[in-house]
Amino acid sequence: MTPQPPFRxxxxxHPLQELTVNPRATHRRALACAATVITAxxxxxxxxxxxxxxxxxxxxxxxxxxxxxxxVSIGISDKDCAPTPATVPAGTITFDVxxxxxxxxxxxxLLDGGKILGEKENLTPGLxxxxxxxxxxxxxxxxxxxxxxxxxxxTVTGAAEKTWKDDPAxxxxxxxxxxxxxxxxxxxxxxxxxFTAAVKAGRTDEAKTLYGKARIHYERIEPTAEIWGDIDGRIDGRIDxxxxxxxxxxxxxxxxxxxEKNSTAGLGVLADQLSADVHDLYTKVQTVEYQPxxxxxxxxxxxxxxxxxxxxxxxxxxxxxxxxxxxxxxAGANEAVTVLLPVLKVKDPTLAATVxxxxxxxxxxxxxxxxxxxxxxxxxxxxxxxxxxxxxxxAQAVDAYAESVSKIAGKIA
Amino acid sequence: MTATPSPSHGPADGSxxxxxxxxxxxxxxxxxxSRRRLLGAVGxxxxxxxxxxxxxxxxxxTRDSGPGTAAPGGEPRAATVDFRGAxxxxxxxxxxxxxxxxxxxxxxxxxxxxxxxxLTTWTAAAEAMTLGRQVPGGEGDLNTPPDxxxxxxxxxxxxxxxxxxxxxxxxxxxxxxxxxxxxxxxPLPALPGENLDPAVTGGDLCVQACADDPQVAFHAVRNLRRxxxxxxxxxxxxxxxxxxxxxxxxxxxxxxxxxxxxxxxxIDARDEKVMGEHVWIGEEEPQRWVRGGSYLxxxxxxxxxxxxxxxxxxxxxDVFGRYKSSGAPLTGHGExxxxxxxxxxxxxxxxPEDSHIRLAAPENNKGLRILRRGYSYxxxxxxxxxxxxxxxFFIAFMNTPDRFVTLQRVLGAHDALNEYIQHIGSGVxxxxxxxxxxxxxxxQLFG
Numbered sequence: 001m002t003p004q005p006p007f008r009x010x011x012x013x014h015p016l017q018e019l020t021v022n023p024r025a026t027h028r029r030a031l032a033c034a035a036t037v038i039t040a041x042x043x044x045x046x047x048x049x050x051x052x053x054x055x056x057x058x059x060x061x062x063x064x065x066x067x068x069x070x071x072v073s074i075g076i077s078d079k080d081c082a083p084t085p086a087t088v089p090a091g092t093i094t095f096d097v098x099x100x101x102x103x104x105x106x107x108x109x110l111l112d113g114g115k116i117l118g119e120k121e122n123l124t125p126g127l128x129x130x131x132x133x134x135x136x137x138x139x140x141x142x143x144x145x146x147x148x149x150x151x152x153x154x155t156v157t158g159a160a161e162k163t164w165k166d167d168p169a170x171x172x173x174x175x176x177x178x179x180x181x182x183x184x185x186x187x188x189x190x191x192x193x194x195f196t197a198a199v200k201a202g203r204t205d206e207a208k209t210l211y212g213k214a215r216i217h218y219e220r221i222e223p224t225a226e227i228w229g230d231i232d233g234r235i236d237g238r239i240d241x242x243x244x245x246x247x248x249x250x251x252x253x254x255x256x257x258x259x260e261k262n263s264t265a266g267l268g269v270l271a272d273q274l275s276a277d278v279h280d281l282y283t284k285v286q287t288v289e290y291q292p293x294x295x296x297x298x299x300x301x302x303x304x305x306x307x308x309x310x311x312x313x314x315x316x317x318x319x320x321x322x323x324x325x326x327x328x329x330x331a332g333a334n335e336a337v338t339v340l341l342p343v344l345k346v347k348d349p350t351l352a353a354t355v356x357x358x359x360x361x362x363x364x365x366x367x368x369x370x371x372x373x374x375x376x377x378x379x380x381x382x383x384x385x386x387x388x389x390x391x392x393x394x395a396q397a398v399d400a401y402a403e404s405v406s407k408i409a410g411k412i413a
Numbered sequence: 414m415t416a417t418p419s420p421s422h423g424p425a426d427g428s429x430x431x432x433x434x435x436x437x438x439x440x441x442x443x444x445x446x447s448r449r450r451l452l453g454a455v456g457x458x459x460x461x462x463x464x465x466x467x468x469x470x471x472x473x474x475t476r477d478s479g480p481g482t483a484a485p486g487g488e489p490r491a492a493t494v495d496f497r498g499a500x501x502x503x504x505x506x507x508x509x510x511x512x513x514x515x516x517x518x519x520x521x522x523x524x525x526x527x528x529x530x531x532l533t534t535w536t537a538a539a540e541a542m543t544l545g546r547q548v549p550g551g552e553g554d555l556n557t558p559p560d561x562x563x564x565x566x567x568x569x570x571x572x573x574x575x576x577x578x579x580x581x582x583x584x585x586x587x588x589x590x591x592x593x594x595x596x597x598x599x600p601l602p603a604l605p606g607e608n609l610d611p612a613v614t615g616g617d618l619c620v621q622a623c624a625d626d627p628q629v630a631f632h633a634v635r636n637l638r639r640x641x642x643x644x645x646x647x648x649x650x651x652x653x654x655x656x657x658x659x660x661x662x663x664x665x666x667x668x669x670x671x672x673x674x675x676x677x678x679x680i681d682a683r684d685e686k687v688m689g690e691h692v693w694i695g696e697e698e699p700q701r702w703v704r705g706g707s708y709l710x711x712x713x714x715x716x717x718x719x720x721x722x723x724x725x726x727x728x729x730x731d732v733f734g735r736y737k738s739s740g741a742p743l744t745g746h747g748e749x750x751x752x753x754x755x756x757x758x759x760x761x762x763x764x765p766e767d768s769h770i771r772l773a774a775p776e777n778n779k780g781l782r783i784l785r786r787g788y789s790y791x792x793x794x795x796x797x798x799x800x801x802x803x804x805x806f807f808i809a810f811m812n813t814p815d816r817f818v819t820l821q822r823v824l825g826a827h828d829a830l831n832e833y834i835q836h837i838g839s840g841v842x843x844x845x846x847x848x849x850x851x852x853x854x855x856x857q858l859f860g
Contacts, residue, residue, distance in 0.1 A: 293556045358643055361522060396520070400643035410557025 068092070072154075074108050074142060075100055076123060081108045081144035082152045090137045090158030095120070098128035104146045110154070111141040164292050164413055169346075173339040174290040180335055181221050185282045188217035192278045196271035199254060202264045209377040211258065212324045215251055218278075219328025220335070222305065223298030224285055231284075235277050238315070250274050252318075259318035292340060296409035299336035302329045303402035311395045313383055323369050323380035326394075330366065334359055337405060340412055348411040351404065358401040365397040493570045496540045498847040499705055500693065503574035504784065504810050505682040507661045509623040512653030512788040513630040514711065514806065515638065516580070516616025516840060517645035525588040525859070531644040532855035535577070535637055536848065542629075545570030548636050562639065565632040571624035575633050577854055578619040578709045578842025593860065595694070595703040595843040597813040601710070604818070605825035606836065613713050613838030616648040621709070621808065627652065649838070651713065653788025653806045660786055666740060666748065669805055670716055670789050671833070673733050674740030677748055678774070680784045691782045692810050694846075702860060705846030707810040710783075710817040713790070713838030716804035721833045732829040734768030742770065767829040773820060781819060783811040804834065814841050 068091035073084045076099040083095070097108045097120040109119035110133060117140075118131040137158035141151045164170045191214030198207040218225065218236060226232045233241060235250040242248035251274065254267055309315040310326040337344075337355055344352040366380075375382035386394070494502045519528055538548045547561035584594035600615075622633035631652065638647050657669045658676030661683055669675040680687050689695065694706045721729070726737060734752065735742055742752035744763050754771055756763040764771050775782050791803030811817060825831070845857055 297556070354643065396646050400520070403639070403642035406558050410554045413556060 076105050078102045080147050080149035081142050083142050083154050087155040090156050094132045096130045099123040101125045105144050109143045111143045169343045170292045176339040181224050184217045184221045185285050189278050189282050196275045199264050199267050199271040212321045212378045216328040219325045220332035255318045293409040295336045299333040300406045302333040306398045320383045321378040322383040324378040343412045355404045358404050362397040362401045494572050494574050496543045500847045501576045503576035508656040509572050510625045511627040511630045513622045513634040515634045515650040516619045516648045518617045518648050520646050523644045527644045529855040529859050533853045536853035539575035542633050543573045565629050571626040571629040573624040573629050576621040578844040580617050580842050583617045595700050598843045601841050604821045613649045619842045651806050655789040657787045658785040692784045694812050707844045708814045709842045709844050710809050711840040712807040712836050714805040715835050715837045717833045718801045731765050734764040734770035769830045783809040785809045
């Protein structure tokens with residue numbers, strides 16, 4: 001499946017963007033539920049991905065679709081598979097598919113963009129069958145591979161689906177989050193410029209103390225930065241992400257020299273590139289249009305990231321300031337949760353309380369390792385000093401928090 | 414919960430491509446029904462699923478295997494085992510082929526109410542899974558992770574049983590359970606020859622999931638663990654294969670990793686009188702809530718397989734007191750011949766004094782018996798030596814853990830087998846009785 005950016009980015013919808021596979025992106029799913037399937041009295045939701053970002057995160061389901069029932073006949077032939085009628089109201093729609101005599105065309109599918117919502121296969125001449133879908137208003141296609149005209153338009157009419165944009169509280173939440181992200185990236189730019197200036201001036205010790213101060217802002221907004229896989233890779237990629245030695249750039253490449261070689265030699269070009277990339281990122285993030293569900297799932301990804309790359313000591317393998325990154329990821333997740341909390345408190349107060357309590361437990365667990373000024377001025381102890389047993393305690397708090405955060409997206413829409 | 418089937422991620426026609434031109438006859442012959450069909454059948458499978466859902470999920474699930482299907486042991490293999498009853502399933506139940514056993518500690522900060530709520534949730538999830546259904550909940554919302562982790566979809570229920578037990582630590586002052594402590598529940602004393610690793614010892618709770626399919630058993634524990642986030646922390650987990658005890662003569666006696674038949678003289682779990690005498694907690698127990706339950710003792714027993722495999726056959730047989738091939742006692746011809754512990758040859762006992770079966774035999778232990786229900790395990794390769802790591806994950810049920818302590822004091826000190834084994838993990842748990850209709854583990858424990 002082609003990875004998709006988690007947030008809608010109207011100004012940057014170059015096709016390449018969607019084809020860029022970012023191996024480090026932890027989340028790339030803009031989700032919307034397009035149809036429900038009703039068969040033999042069973043109601044099955046058959047949502048397979050967002051067909052349209054503008055539908056936002058609202059699960060379309062039967063509650064949004066109309067309650068009308070229609071039957072559409074589809075006759076398969078060598079020529080085509082035109083539906084009759086070609087336009088029906090939203091609701092429960094049964095597609096009667098029959099093959100009157102085509103040997104080469106034996107199936108019909110209902111497509112929503114590139115996605116198959118329903119189909120009837122293996123209809124050899126003389127056979128017929130049906131499938132039933134609960135469809136929202138929209139443009140669909142009937143597809144019969146092998147026919148002269150393979151795709152015929154099919155339209156479902158009805159009131160526009162209700163979306164999260166009809167809820168002012170969610171609109172406010174997305175705006176708050178956007179403002180916060182932009183502010184963080186602004187801090188990232190300032191911090192990175194100070195850091196790269198020290199690197200270029202050969203002030204190794206100063207660069208080490210500025211490294212974490214710049215990075216924490218990146219760790220807070222990673223779900224947004226990961227929209228642009230190439231920039232993210234250049235800024236935050238690890239040595240094992242790089243295809244060639246020359247592809248290893250950005251913070252961690254500089255980190256490697258600073259701590260492994262205690263040197264800034266040869267880092268000038270890398271510093272300039274890093275600075276340019278974060279400036280570029282600042283321009284780009286201001287165009288992002290956030291969806292509530294994507295914000296929530298971005299929070300889950302941030303907490304998962306703590307588990308997969310901070311608890312393990314993987315990310316800051318040279319500087320060992322992993323606990324500062326932990327802090328950044330946790331703060332980023334908490335900001336996302338916080339903007340959604342007013343809505344969540346209404347939709348699911350129990351979950352809201354659980355999330356808040358588990359956040360606090362995680363923050364408290366982390367706080368046990370806070371230090372002033374801390375290892376390399378990070379505000380935390382050297383992560384190598386944290387024992388396996390202590391890491392397990394941290395991980396258990398993170399796990400529990402992540403589990404509760406993962407339930408938010410489905411509740412707020 | 415059958416009203417909310419699992420999401421179907423495929424196209425609307427979930428059939429295998431067969432055109433459903435003819436409706437299936439209402440009286441369709443029972444056919445193998447997988448979890449997937451049970452939960453999400455559409456298209457061609459819908460007639461079966463629709464009819465069955467109307468008739469109740471249980472009926473459908475038990476049709477999972479036809480009468481012709483038999484386990485390797487020869488007994489007919491019912492697809493599901495009743496979750497509720499006087500006793501918990503997974504004790505007297507004929508041993509399934511596979512085990513997933515996990516213990517948990519209650520998380521720091523979790524309250525009595527949290528634990529009670531989790532046990533209620535666990536009950537519903539365990540019951541659903543034993544019926545071959547998914548963990549309840551989940552409407553296929555693309556923005557929410559599915560409630561069930563999904564790896565058992567398409568598999569049969571596999572006679573899954575989920576058995577819960579409570580460790581001594583649970584009855585401390587944390588949850589107000591001190592006054593409900595089952596009277597014989599306390600940590601096991603130090604026992605001769607053991608070398609216990611805290612990482613595979615103890616726990617506030619245990620879950621024993623047994624099934625004929627390892628993925629079904631693992632799925633059960635994984636999903637309970639997932640539901641437990643924030644309330645319980647996994648402490649250790651063990652996967653078992655090759656049941657090492659038959660709990661019914663109907664089952665062929667399996668072999669342990671030493672190549673010997675194990676469980677020849679085990680309690681026949683169908684014998685209610687013997688079970689009542691040795692296994693089930695009876696009226697003598699002052700804690701009424703645990704009557705009809707049992708105690709589970711688990712021991713992770715490492716086998717020194719390389720050394721054992723180099724031991725000459727005659728000695729291997731002397732160590733056990735049985736013939737390796739037939740399983741017969743050294744004084745007999747058939748596996749089930751009673752051992753003659755008095756028989757001597759050349760002035761020495763035919764079944765040696767330090768042989769395993771002599772030391773463990775009820776007749777030499779004042780009639781003491783336990784119900785063994787263990788499995789083989791492996792942990793791969795020893796990092797230091799390159800030797801195989803594995804052995805017996807011993808599980809036994811009894812009406813007081815004192816029975817195990819008595820036996821193990823003898824075995825741990827004198828058993829010739831000790832040259833080749835070592836107890837490296839341990840657990841003791843009170844296993845509550847079965848649940849009545851409408852009851853759940855939370856209310857049962859907290860009263």
